[in-house]
Amino acid sequence: xxxxxxxxxxxxxxxxxxxxxxxxxxxxxxxxxxxxxxxxxxxxxxxxxxxxxxxxxxxxxxxxxxxxxxxxxxxxxxxxxxxxxxxxxxxxxxxxxxxxxxxxxxxxxxxxxxxxxxxxxxxxxxxxxxxxxxxxxxxxxxxxxxxxxxxxxxxxxxxxxxxxxxxxxxxxxxxxxxxxxxxxxxxxxxxxxxxxxxxxxxxxxxxxxxxxxxxxxxxxxxxxxxxxxxxxxxxxxxxxxxxxxxxxxxxxxxxxxxxxxxxxxxxxxxxxxxxxxxxxxxxxxxxxxxxxxxxxxxxxxxxxxxxxxxxxxxxxxxxxxxxxxxxxxxxxxxxxxxxxxxxxxxxxxxxxxxxxxxxxxxxxxxxxxxxxxxxxxxxxxxxxxxxxxxxxxxxxxxxxxxxxxxxxxxxxxxxxxxxxxxxxxxxxxxxxxxxxxxxxxxxxxxxxxxxxxxxxxxxxxxxxxxxxxxxxxxxxxxxxxxxxxxxxxxxxxxxxxxxxxxxxxxxxxxxxxxxxxxxxxxxxxxxxxxxxxxxxxxxxxxxxxxxxxxxxxxxxxxxxxxxxxxxxxxxxxxxxxxxxxxx
Numbered sequence: 001x002x003x004x005x006x007x008x009x010x011x012x013x014x015x016x017x018x019x020x021x022x023x024x025x026x027x028x029x030x031x032x033x034x035x036x037x038x039x040x041x042x043x044x045x046x047x048x049x050x051x052x053x054x055x056x057x058x059x060x061x062x063x064x065x066x067x068x069x070x071x072x073x074x075x076x077x078x079x080x081x082x083x084x085x086x087x088x089x090x091x092x093x094x095x096x097x098x099x100x101x102x103x104x105x106x107x108x109x110x111x112x113x114x115x116x117x118x119x120x121x122x123x124x125x126x127x128x129x130x131x132x133x134x135x136x137x138x139x140x141x142x143x144x145x146x147x148x149x150x151x152x153x154x155x156x157x158x159x160x161x162x163x164x165x166x167x168x169x170x171x172x173x174x175x176x177x178x179x180x181x182x183x184x185x186x187x188x189x190x191x192x193x194x195x196x197x198x199x200x201x202x203x204x205x206x207x208x209x210x211x212x213x214x215x216x217x218x219x220x221x222x223x224x225x226x227x228x229x230x231x232x233x234x235x236x237x238x239x240x241x242x243x244x245x246x247x248x249x250x251x252x253x254x255x256x257x258x259x260x261x262x263x264x265x266x267x268x269x270x271x272x273x274x275x276x277x278x279x280x281x282x283x284x285x286x287x288x289x290x291x292x293x294x295x296x297x298x299x300x301x302x303x304x305x306x307x308x309x310x311x312x313x314x315x316x317x318x319x320x321x322x323x324x325x326x327x328x329x330x331x332x333x334x335x336x337x338x339x340x341x342x343x344x345x346x347x348x349x350x351x352x353x354x355x356x357x358x359x360x361x362x363x364x365x366x367x368x369x370x371x372x373x374x375x376x377x378x379x380x381x382x383x384x385x386x387x388x389x390x391x392x393x394x395x396x397x398x399x400x401x402x403x404x405x406x407x408x409x410x411x412x413x414x415x416x417x418x419x420x421x422x423x424x425x426x427x428x429x430x431x432x433x434x435x436x437x438x439x440x441x442x443x444x445x446x447x448x449x450x451x452x453x454x455x456x457x458x459x460x461x462x463x464x465x466x467x468x469x470x471x472x473x474x475x476x477x478x479x480x481x482x483x484x485x486x487x488x489x490x491x492x493x494x495x496x497x498x499x500x501x502x503x504x505x506x507x508x509x510x511x512x513x514x515x516x517x518x519x520x521x522x523x524x525x526x527x528x529x530x531x532x533x534x535x536x537x538x539x540x541x542x543x544x545x546x547x548x549x550x551x552x553x554x555x556x557x558x559x560x561x562x563x564x565x566x567x568x569x570x571x572x573x574x575x576x577x578x579x580x581x582x583x
Contacts (some may be wrong), residue, residue, distance in 0.1 A: 041147045048141070074169065082176045089180060099181040103274040105243035107252040107265050112235035114200050114261030119228045121163070121204025122211050122221045126339035128316050129212030130159035130205045131304050135313045142306055149302025156209065156301040160294070163201035171197035174268060188271040195283040196264020199290040203260055206293035212312070213304045222339075226377055233381055240388060260286060312338075326498045326520070329424070361436070361443070365422045365450040375418045379458065382415035387462050387478065390543060397544065405540040409532045412478075413485045415458070419451035420486070423493040430577050444573040445566060448490050455482040477539055477554060484531050484558050487565035491527030494572035496579055499523050527565065534561055 049056075089095060124130075133142075133155050142148055174193035178184040211217045235255065238248065256262040256276060263282035270279030315338040322331035349370040354363045369376060389408035423444060426432055436443045459478040466475035502520040522529060538554040 039145060039147065041150055044141070044144070044146055045150060078169075078173070085176075085180055095180040096183060099183075101243040102177065102181050103269070103272055104245075104247050105239040106269060106274070107239075107256055107262075107276075108235045108242060109239035110196065110265030110268060111255045111258070111261045112232050112239060114196065114264045115228060115235065116232045117200050118204045118207060118261065119225065119232065121201070121208045123225065123339065125208030125211030126218055126221060127335050128312055128319075128338075129304075130208050131156050131212065131301050131309070132312050132316050133309070135310075135317060138306070138309045138313050142309070147302070148304075148306075152301045152304065153298060156205075156297065159208075160202055160205050163205050164198055167197040167201045168194075178268075178272065182272050184271045192267050192270045192279065192283070195267045195286045199286040200260060200264055202290050203293055206290075206297040209297050209300060209304075213300065213308070226374065229381060233384055237384065237388060256282075260289070326500055326503065328498075328524075329428075361438075361446050362450050365447060368422045368425075369419060369450065369454070372421070375421060376454075379415045379418040379454075382411050382418070383458055383462055386411035386415060387466060390477075401544055402536050402540045405536040405543065406532050409481060409485065409536055409539070410528070412459075412481055413488060413528050413532065416451060416455045416482065416485050417489045417492075419454050420447070420489045420493055422450075423447035423490060427493055427496065427573075427576060439574075440577050441570045441574040444490065444494055445570060447493075448486050448566075448569075451489070452483060452486045455486060473551065474543055474545075476551060477542055480551070480555050480558050481535060481539065483562040484535050484565060485528075487562045487569060488527035488531035490569040491530075491565055491572060492525065494569050494576065495523065495526070496572070496576050527569075531561060531565060 085093075085095070131152050133152065137151060142151060171190060171193040174197065175186055175190040178189040178193075179186050211221045238251070242248070242252075253276070256266045257278075263286050266276055266279050266282035267286065269275050270283075315334060318334045319331045322328070322334060349367065351363060351367050351370070354360060386408050389404055389411060392404050426444065426447060430440060433440050433443055438446065456479055459482050463475040463478045466478075499520065502523055503516040535558060538557045542551060542554050
């Protein structure tokens, strides 16, 4: 007890209660240095381990059960079907017909996936990062004379393990695919897929730590994110074109050697007939920087500023609380605010003030979208896969054509939903509409005008591009799909607060259990869930026909669907003010 009292007196005398440990870069936060005699790190951690042992045992049981369930799901949904396919292949089934297309798509496709993994890890470092202990650890333990590194290192390595596990699953999936379609030996396929599948997530964790602790790296990450996103979509488009028989071999060589995202593809191609010289070197280039990056990150994990850790822990807790209460929009807004997307993406754009009062609403909506160019950029980028998915729908038949058309419409809906943010902001707090002379339902319908005009401009530009590339008259289906998709987005924007009560009730108990989750999902995505399947029927028929006579029928069905969805959105919007007053 005397030693503890002396340590407390020493801490009070030196101001250690608010000091940070050695290695903390923010020296101004420490009024005075504390010496090795004040260092109680080992004793504090040993005491905490003893006090937390019952909780740690319970937590270990929970983690073991979660891991058991995950492995069981992977075996049931992945391992058993894969084994069945290999048994069928041993009895004469031939799956090699897809092999050439797979090998053609692999170079740029692997580069796209690898770059996307690194981009997601870097974006995670902008708002959370790989080193985020619980708030109790940050607010209490690290505020005492305790070395940060022994406390923070386990959280960094936990992030590494969580990132490596999906990579291992992807490597096993690549082994199965190469073994079935290319007849590659399973040990060789797994061995050559592992470097990319494991090293890229671990490099992403290291990059996320750099972004988390270094403001300059965070600024560069925000600056380069749009360009990296465009590059990922361009690589994915090139991969699709290569699979369709239009490869660009010289460009693929450049992409394969351009960085870690390409080295993973080089290594994966090594055991296949399409192997490129340098696969072993590419694997070595992946492993060596990963090892060096992990060693450097292990040393840097203890130097994350304490104030930043507090901020990230509160952000992560806010996102988790929003997810637990099924407030997905709130979680998205918290992440955007913490990562700087809400501020860094704004531009001071001015538009002439309209002379007519009825134009004020459209002026505000247009100005809001112009001042957040990131949303306009995402709308353009998401429109590209929508047009690309319509190409295979033109050459397929039956249910497959309908499914591909639904996928194209889904990308189109996501693109147009970016333009409906002013309507969603209006419904976040209905009191904002007090300035408007219109009833709230009429105000929400007017919020669809500017997104519809911008969507029509974007779709017409895409249709013209398809026509210039040799497409047929069915390219004009893109503008016809804009009004119903905007109406579907408006239905979703008017849904109001989350109906969590739907999660806990099932009107008709079934043998499969409670249907609350399905009911909540149907309520949450009601607009696109109705619009996409219905709109895909005439559009897929017109795409299959490939001629202009299918356009009037698609236009008529789209107009009826648009009117129905707008009436639904109006009814939903009319109920929001009364619901807000009673909440």
